[in-house]
Amino acid sequence: MIAMAIALEPKLLIGDEPTTALDVTVQKQVMNLLADLQAETGMGMVLITHDLGVVADVADRAAIMYAGRIVETGQIRDVYDYPAHPYTQGLLNSIPSNVSSGKRLTPIVGSPPNLLALPTGCSFHPRCPFATEVCRTTVPPLREPVGWPPGHAAACHRTEEVLSHG
Numbered sequence: 658m659i660a661m662a663i664a665l666e667p668k669l670l671i672g673d674e675p676t677t678a679l680d681v682t683v684q685k686q687v688m689n690l691l692a693d694l695q696a697e698t699g700m701g702m703v704l705i706t707h708d709l710g711v712v713a714d715v716a717d718r719a720a721i722m723y724a725g726r727i728v729e730t731g732q733i734r735d736v737y738d739y740p741a742h743p744y745t746q747g748l749l750n751s752i753p754s755n756v757s758s759g760k761r762l763t764p765i766v767g768s769p770p771n772l773l774a775l776p777t778g779c780s781f782h783p784r785c786p787f788a789t790e791v792c793r794t795t796v797p798p799l800r801e802p803v804g805w806p807p808g809h810a811a812a813c814h815r816t817e818e819v820l821s822h823g
């Protein structure tokens with residue numbers, strides 16, 4: 658599939674779950690191949706994945722999506738090292754290699770919402786440990802707080818508290 662896509666010399670390659678169902682070794686090979694092709698051809702690349710670990714080494718920027726909206730975006734190291742949205746923190750805490758040996762993984766409670774009947778306010782509020790009343794009524798804008806690295810933004814009313822907690 659990758660060979661067929663590259664044969665057309667695209668300016669932009671969109672990889673939707675490019676490593677799903679592959680074992681870890683082949684995943685690494687595929688990601689290295691994509692990185693080499695990108696460097697060689699200069700094409701843009703958008704990778705869509707549920708596995709943050711897979712893209713950590715090859716992506717420049719990350720956009721974390723929940724219920725159809727971007728809830729956090731930034732340079733990949735800023736997002737991974739300083740997650741500023743509770744959903745991003747939950748995703749990172751669910752990766753086994755991020756958790757010390759002997760410690761339990763911390764799952765995100767609850768289930769994803771019905772996209773046809775989203776919760777009011779912040780869509781993540783029924784699952785969020787930081788939720789307050791304003792979260793139930795008002796959709797948080799994607800904002801870049803003063804003092805943050807340029808381009809690192811989160812859609813959360815309580816980003817500053819979340820960041821200090823993480």
Ligand code: SF4
Nearest residue numbers: 779782785792813814
């Ligand atoms: S806006 Fe509120 S509910 Fe939404 S992620 Fe932030 S703290 Fe949680």
